[in-house]
Amino acid sequence: MSKIIQVNGFAIFSPVHLSPGLWRHPNDRSLDFSTLDYWTDVAKTLEAGKFDSIFIADGIGIHDVYAGTADAALSTGAQIPKLDPMLLVSAMAHVTKHLGLGITAPVSYEPPFTLARRFSTLDHLTQGRVAWNIVTGYSNAASRAVGRDSIMAHDPRYDLADEFLDAVYALWEGSWDDEAVVVDPVRSIIADPSRIRKVHHHGAHFKIDAIHLVHPSPQRTPFLFQAGASNRGKDFAARHAEAVFLGDHSKAPTATNVAETRARARAFGRDARDIRFYALVTVIVGETRAEAEAKYRDYQRYIDPKGSLALLSGWTGLDLSRYSLDDPFPTVKKDNAVTSMIDSFSRAERPWTIREIIEHNGIGGRGPVIVGSPTEVADQLQSWVDETDIDGFNLSYAVTPGGYQDFAELVVPELQRRGVYKTEYASGTLREKIFGAGRARLPSSHPAARFRHHAAAEPQREPTSA
DSSP states (O other): OOOOOEEEEEEESSSOSSSTTGGGSTTOOGGGTTSHHHHHHHHHHHHHTTOSEEEEEOOSOOOOOGGGSSHHHHHHTTTOSOOOGGGGHHHHHHTOSSOEEEEEEESSSSOHHHHHHHHHHHHHHTTSOEEEEEEOOOOHHHHHHTTOSSOOOHHHHHHHHHHHHHHHHIIIIISBOGGGEEEETTTTEEEOGGGBOOEEEEOSSOEEEEOOSSOOOSSSSOEEEEOOOSHHHHHHHHHHOSEEEEOOSSHHHHHHHHHHHHHHHHHTTOOGGGOEEEEEEEEEEOSSHHHHHHHHHHHHTTOOHHHHHHHHHHHHOOOGGGSOTTSBOOOOOOSSSOHHHHHHHHTSSSOOBHHHHHHHHTTTSSSOEEEEOHHHHHHHHHHHHHHHOOOEEEEEOSSTTHHHHHIIIIIHHHHHHTTOSOSSOOSSOHHHHHHOTTOSSOOTTSGGGGGSOOTTTOTTOOOBOO
């Protein structure tokens, strides 16, 4: 029997996410991206469709690899302007009760202490619905923006990320006991100092000597997403992630990535089923297949090749202006790149030309585009789950919010009829909605658990992550 399929809406705080040029379509509202009404409408649409969360991509770099400048990205709006998604969460939480709110934030450009404070704050304000998509960063432009000469090499970025996670785990899990907040008006005490302790983290990259500024939130540690599919990224995901975002365009490499990451999780002492896997997909659905195909042909007329080239060059670190569109896609790996993207095309069943990748990626990114009636779409989604062992999908779009609305109104009822999609949200935090009642906090098998304070063992000892 197929799993219950989980779905996240995939978005970015920008006029263009993964479908360059589609902002020009008459049914698209992407240009409203800088208004709160747009985002609260999206949040309400996703919750009406029983989506698990909204997953918001982000990064502080501009795509300036194509032709050596940012001109192509700027002129096509290819993920620029790009606003701070952290500031959206409170508004979306206010108009929803169940929707998870996943925010991308890098470990490479700020201290662990300040990031931990913001996520704890949001976990309180959302009543335990916030998630963190952990990224290491890949952009030289981002590094220059914060005063560095270049990006750190790929694998050492993950070494830094491991230390960053240790530091925030110590703050989230070890600084305050659950019983530290007393709120006793008779004794005029809000918090018991004996149940609160400083975190001392002295590592290779970060130093902390401080009490976490925020009392324990519903989840303590936010729900943890991760998107690395490189060899080093799989190790990082296997150790830390509760959900992994995959972007392959076909089933075979997706199944391989899932199996390898689950095996590595077991090697780290974790339950392999404590990680959920979500594949990138774009769904174009109509009442009939003919209607869906007509939509797809219409959307294809708006694809902006220059915007696609700006994105592809930025992601891969390869200046595609140096090639003909009919050249094979180059597979030279760069440290300042999403290496798993290059891998996904280099190991494809046949060589892809740059033109073919532009046409494929022009709507919804590098994941598959499923076009058809509700029945046909549901068949395809179930086949992906059954054949790859994924748990669900990050749903991209051609037009927004219409792509989400079509999925909610046409595909969700068909999946519910088959018994493979929830009809009601579970209660509790995001972690409980994903993993079940009683799982508000990370399990003892997760590496964060070792930073928890055990009063019976050593009442006065302060937690350390170094």
